[in-house]
Amino acid sequence: MKKISRTSSGFTLIEMIVVMLILSALAVTAYARISQIDTQARLAALQAFKANVLAVATMAKGVCMSDPQCDGNQNAPSAVIEGNTIYFSHGYPVGWLGNADGAGTLSKLVDAGKFSVQAALSDTNHATYTLQGARDSNHCKLEYTITTGSANASGLNVTIDSSGC
Structure with missing residues (x-):
């Protein structure tokens, strides 16, 4: 007769506990990384929008410099870019003119995507864009400012506030 061995x-309980501890550690690490993805995505969108605004404003300034209608001596310096009449202040596209559709302003040149201009915070030499869906839209924004001063000291300042993204 054959002897049947039962193995x-x-x-074991110890092996199961060790496996559960390892899986728990992995889950905590993964959660810590995943929980920051949305914030990192909003920050990346803000930085990409800043680069876009700087590039568009610089290119528009080049168009303005080559257009006689954009001469600083004109009452309302302007140039036609992509079929839109764009107004300029100190060589840069104006921030906001108070019109609802942004006609004649930087907004007609920039693909804002998830950003919207805050008309109440904007004027000719300034525009404030906020990111839709940010935790705190007052602190997840881009500020476009044309600095005015003497003719030689004017320039463009584009800053971002990412503390509320």
Whole structure:
């Protein structure tokens, strides 16, 4: 007669606890990384929008410099860019003119995507864009400012506030 041996092929309680501890540690690490993805995405969108605004404003300034209608001696310096009449202040596209559709302003040249201009915070030499869906839209924004001073000291300042993204 053959002897039948019974060997157990399961896991011990200790092995199960060790596996659960390892899986828990991995889950905590993954959660910590995933929980910051949305903030990092909003920050990346803000930085990309800043680069876009700077590039568009600089290119528009080049168009303005080559257009006689954009001469600083004109009453309302302007140039036609992509079929839009764009107004300029100190060589840069104006921030906001108070019109609802942004006609004649930087907004007609920039693909704002998820950003919207805050008309109440904007004027000719200034525009404030906020990111839709930010935790705190007052602190997840881009400020476009044309600095005015003497003819030689005018320039463009584009800053971002990412503390509320």
